[in-house]
Amino acid sequence: MKYSGLLPFACAALLGLAGCSKTSENADTAKLEVRLTDAPGDFQSVVLDVRQVEVHLKDEGNPDGWKTLGFSPQVINVLDYVNGRSALLVSDDFAPGDLKEIRLILGPNSYVIGRDGQQYDLKTPSGQTSGVKLKLDKATLKTRETFQLLLDFDVAKSVVERGGWKPGNDKKERYLLKPVIRVVAQDLRGGISGTVSPAAARPQILAIRSTILGPDTVSTSADVSGAYQIGGLPSGTYRVEYFPSTTAPTGQAAYRNVVRTGVTVVNDQVTTLGTTSLN
Structure with missing residues (x-):
């Protein structure tokens, strides 16, 4: 998918999602869901080693604003979630308020399987250190409502072949992950x-x-x-x-x-x- 802006670590969030529905959980909290979906790409599999999901609650640049969400580390083949299907990453009770950013911390075990059937390591220059960061626009959690962030991952733009790579080279060095992710906004359904x-x-x-x-x-x-x-x-x-x-x-x-x-x-x-x- 094509988006209107880029972040240093990913394509920027155009917009910030949410579908709001009533929840019967604690009356003083909201519920936050994070889902991942994908556009098809020219690979058999694109597997991400997702270790942690965090949201930022304070002004940009404040290092104390990050909160870790209740997420179990897992490897996810994003090509399993296309054409309206999505993977539920997080479903947490959460204090009402504004969210500023979301980031994914990725581990070293991401990989792709190409059309040739070969597995190639997928290097992630930023995701293993500072994380894949996405800004949010108008992401406000309200009491007794469910707020959902849909991370729309674009495989075709996110998996980049290294310059100068030739068949016969070390297959571990073929692809880089430079994530292009759209965050779908509250009123865009x-x-x-x-x-x-x-x-x-x-x-x-x-x-x-x-x-x-x-x-x-x-x-x-x-x-x-x-x-x-x-x-x-x-x-x-x-x-x-x-x-x-x-x-x-x-x-x-x-x-x-x-x-x-x-x-x-x-x-x-x-x-x-x-x-x-x-x-």
């Missing part, structure tokens, strides 16, 4: 879903909305079945563009770029576009 035909075209899909600041673009890729879903979209009218990433076999009609206009997204609903033909 619209979406677009559909399928493409033929699925073998494996297109990149862009949802583009015009704003006073210029085009706001979010992207994903269709999975092997041709299905796709883009969540966390603000209400509005979108142009949806499809760009095949493969070439049609000899003797078959060529794959083509397709543009669909006038796609309406409404808050709290997923707009279904049906099947889009790419040849």
Whole structure:
């Protein structure tokens, strides 16, 4: 997916999520959930060694503002969580108030399995020290409500091949993790879903909305079945563009770029576009 800003350690959070629903827990607390979802990428697996999840409660730069959440260290194949599926990382009772940042501390055991079936270590320059940090916008926990942060991980932009790498080199040195993560905001609960035909075209899909600041673009890729879903979209009218990433076999009609206009997204609903033909 494409985002409007970058952080030093990751692509910045565009926005800060939350879905608010009543909870029957302690009347003086809120409930905080953290979930992880993903856009498909050109790998068999992308496994993150997540050791710790923290949120920052004070002004930026204050080292005393970090609070560790109740998270059990685990390895997560982010490609298991695409097209609307998400992994629940944290579900904690929490004091009401504002959250400023969230960060993930990653261990040394992250890796990818490429299309060649080989496993490659995934180096994380920042995530193993200061953590993958994401700023939050308008993230306010309220008493007796559940607040959810959805971390939307973009594999295609986050896993970067080292410059100058050649087959035959040490496979441990092929890939770096430079996380590109969108944090979906409180009032952004619209979406677009559909399928493409033929699925073998494996297109990149862009949802583009015009704003006073210029085009706001979010992207994903269709999975092997041709299905796709883009969540966390603000209400509005979108142009949806499809760009095949493969070439049609000899003797078959060529794959083509397709543009669909006038796609309406409404808050709290997923707009279904049906099947889009790419040849």
